[in-house]
Amino acid sequence: MDFTIQNNKDTRSGFGEGLLEAGRRNPKVVAFCADLTGSLKMGDFAKEFPERFFQTGIAEANMIDMAAGMALSGFVPFTGTFAAFSTGRVYDQIRQSVAYSNKNVKIAASHAGVTLGEDGATHQILEDIGLMKMLPNMTVIVPCDFNQTKAATIAAAEYDGPVYLRFGRPKVPNFTPVDEKFEIGKAQMLQEGTDVTIFACGHLVWKAVQALPILKEMGINAELINIHTIKPLDVEAVLKSVAKTKCVVTAEEHQRNGGLGDSIAQVLAMNNPCPMEMVAVNDVFGQSGTPDELLKAYHLDTPDIVEAVKKVIARK
Amino acid sequence: MTIQELERTASQVRRDIIRMVHGCQSGHPGGSLGATDIVTALYFDQMQIDPANFRMDGVGEDMFFLSNGHISPMFYSILAHRGYFPVSELATFRRLGTRLQGHPTTAEGLPGVRIASGSLGQGLSVAVGAAQAKRLNGDKHLVFVLMGDGEQEEGQIWEAAMYAPAKGVDNLVAIIDYNKKQIDGSTDDVMNLGDMRAKYEAFGWDVIEIDGNNMQAIVNALNLARENAHQGNPQLILAHTEMGMGVDFMMGTHKWHGSAPNDEQAANALSQLEETLGDY
Numbered sequence: 001m002d003f004t005i006q007n008n009k010d011t012r013s014g015f016g017e018g019l020l021e022a023g024r025r026n027p028k029v030v031a032f033c034a035d036l037t038g039s040l041k042m043g044d045f046a047k048e049f050p051e052r053f054f055q056t057g058i059a060e061a062n063m064i065d066m067a068a069g070m071a072l073s074g075f076v077p078f079t080g081t082f083a084a085f086s087t088g089r090v091y092d093q094i095r096q097s098v099a100y101s102n103k104n105v106k107i108a109a110s111h112a113g114v115t116l117g118e119d120g121a122t123h124q125i126l127e128d129i130g131l132m133k134m135l136p137n138m139t140v141i142v143p144c145d146f147n148q149t150k151a152a153t154i155a156a157a158e159y160d161g162p163v164y165l166r167f168g169r170p171k172v173p174n175f176t177p178v179d180e181k182f183e184i185g186k187a188q189m190l191q192e193g194t195d196v197t198i199f200a201c202g203h204l205v206w207k208a209v210q211a212l213p214i215l216k217e218m219g220i221n222a223e224l225i226n227i228h229t230i231k232p233l234d235v236e237a238v239l240k241s242v243a244k245t246k247c248v249v250t251a252e253e254h255q256r257n258g259g260l261g262d263s264i265a266q267v268l269a270m271n272n273p274c275p276m277e278m279v280a281v282n283d284v285f286g287q288s289g290t291p292d293e294l295l296k297a298y299h300l301d302t303p304d305i306v307e308a309v310k311k312v313i314a315r316k
Numbered sequence: 317m318t319i320q321e322l323e324r325t326a327s328q329v330r331r332d333i334i335r336m337v338h339g340c341q342s343g344h345p346g347g348s349l350g351a352t353d354i355v356t357a358l359y360f361d362q363m364q365i366d367p368a369n370f371r372m373d374g375v376g377e378d379m380f381f382l383s384n385g386h387i388s389p390m391f392y393s394i395l396a397h398r399g400y401f402p403v404s405e406l407a408t409f410r411r412l413g414t415r416l417q418g419h420p421t422t423a424e425g426l427p428g429v430r431i432a433s434g435s436l437g438q439g440l441s442v443a444v445g446a447a448q449a450k451r452l453n454g455d456k457h458l459v460f461v462l463m464g465d466g467e468q469e470e471g472q473i474w475e476a477a478m479y480a481p482a483k484g485v486d487n488l489v490a491i492i493d494y495n496k497k498q499i500d501g502s503t504d505d506v507m508n509l510g511d512m513r514a515k516y517e518a519f520g521w522d523v524i525e526i527d528g529n530n531m532q533a534i535v536n537a538l539n540l541a542r543e544n545a546h547q548g549n550p551q552l553i554l555a556h557t558e559m560g561m562g563v564d565f566m567m568g569t570h571k572w573h574g575s576a577p578n579d580e581q582a583a584n585a586l587s588q589l590e591e592t593l594g595d596y
Binding site for chain 2 (some may be wrong): 030048051056057060061062064065066068069070071072073074075077092093095096097100101102103104308
């Protein structure tokens with residue numbers, strides 16, 4: 001993988017572009033938004049397809065169930081609001097009308113994690129991956145940059161079934177290939193290595209990319225795999241890599257409980273137990289600050305990944 | 317169907333409700349009996365539907381959603397007699413492996429059910445979504461939804477109640493099964509609902525208030541709602557019903573909300589309900 005930074009862009013803008021493209025490809029794609037059209041970058045879709053865009057006001061429960069009602073009628077609805085209000089606030093609606101009823105609703109969740117920044121913990125959900133992955137029928141996607149979020153949005157529209165699509169607010173390095181097809185459930189090999197496997201998702205993928213040259217200088221040949229689909233997890237890719245490296249670090253902008261690391265740990269415990277370290281938020285809420293400050297404060301930064309690698313290799 | 321035929325059908329549905337709930341010693345007979353007349357009128361007189369060729373998307377036909385999913389015995393009996401699935405399947409209600417789950421679901425593929433319900437307050441929103449889908453499709457058929465009155469205590473109901481008139485969702489007929497009882501007692505005691513008619517009217521709905529156990533009144537109200545549809549406002553039928561209607565000892569109390577009759581009580585109940593279409 002070429003890690004050249006093409007530009008710095010927010011993943012939510014990738015969603016906005018992907019939604020517009022999905023809408024152009026399929027006239028059945030519709031979108032709902034609960035008073036956050038600008039934040040979710042849904043304005044272009046609303047402008048080009050006004051009859052297919054539904055402003056719900058600040059009423060997320062109604063939005064999720066209206067989307068379910070529209071999905072059963074043959075449409076492909078996306079719902080848009082912050083991740084905090086896309087999950088916990090509407091868990092029962094998603095559980096009964098989307099997941100259990102297996103409706104083709106795409107829950108687009110922006111501003112996930114501490115990188116939402118200054119708004120603080122009320123808005124910085126760190127539990128959403130866990131909430132969503134526990135639901136039968138639900139697919140959980142956490143793309144890492146603008147290009148991948150755009151491609152994931154298009155892929156979600158083409159996939160038949162409930163999808164939780166998680167992305168974020170800040171501008172981050174955009175490095176995955178433009179217009180690379182997104183394969184749901186297929187882990188993305190970013191760099192092959194032999195000494196340790198780093199499984200990362202979302203914004204932490206770039207933080208792990210930045211760790212690679214540091215590790216190399218220390219003589220550590222790390223493998224980096226982007227788990228952009230938390231569920232269904234690419235178990236084969238996980239086990240294949242671990243058979244080679246025999247130790248694992250996971251990195252995510254989420255609680256340790258219920259996140260990517262938790263999913264990987266389950267696979268390892270049942271198939272191939274090995275030393276593992278988790279770079280994640282450990283059972284605390286976030287707080288106000290800039291995204292970069294918060295990533296440092298919650299130990300979700302590149303040095304934290306490097307330290308975790310050193311620690312896990314020492315445990316081998 | 318004539319009023320008399322509808323009433324005879326409703327009598328069989330009520331027998332089925334008693335027998336289903338008695339058979340598995342679980343379920344919700346009171347609300348089921350009270351709402352039987354409304355849903356019988358919808359399925360056997362009012363809605364344009366094609367039970368033999370059930371389509372999940374409901375394109376080209378009227379659609380019905382049951383928001384208060386606990387009155388599933390009534391719903392299942394009506395779907396079966398209308399031809400969505402064999403009447404004999406009613407005997408499997410709430411039993412392991414059944415398509416007739418305690419609350420309606422889609423997971424088992426039961427024809428006639430388009431979404432799970434049971435957790436209250438969601439059906440109106442689902443119906444609004446389906447109604448908007450019909451508008452996008454240029455489909456002039458209507459979407460009907462039945463809600464409980466206790467369910468009106470859920471905040472989400474009012475999100476949808478605000479949305480539908482604001483967005484001109486005028487191909488929607490919502491019905492409240494207004495029996496004024498819920499699990500813990502009368503709605504007056506649990507949570508005074510106040511003036512439901514004024515509340516919905518203030519939100520921008522056209523409201524029709526009727527005796528929801530009078531078949532002629534139900535048919536008239538549904539006819540009026542159909543006439544009023546497509547003119548800008550959603551329609552609400554506030555249907556005053558009697559929980560337990562048709563079985564004397566189940567009326568006038570909330571105690572049969574979620575309790576099954578024993579053998580003696582079931583026999584007593586069935587003696588009050590004429591078998592008109594044949595028991596399953």
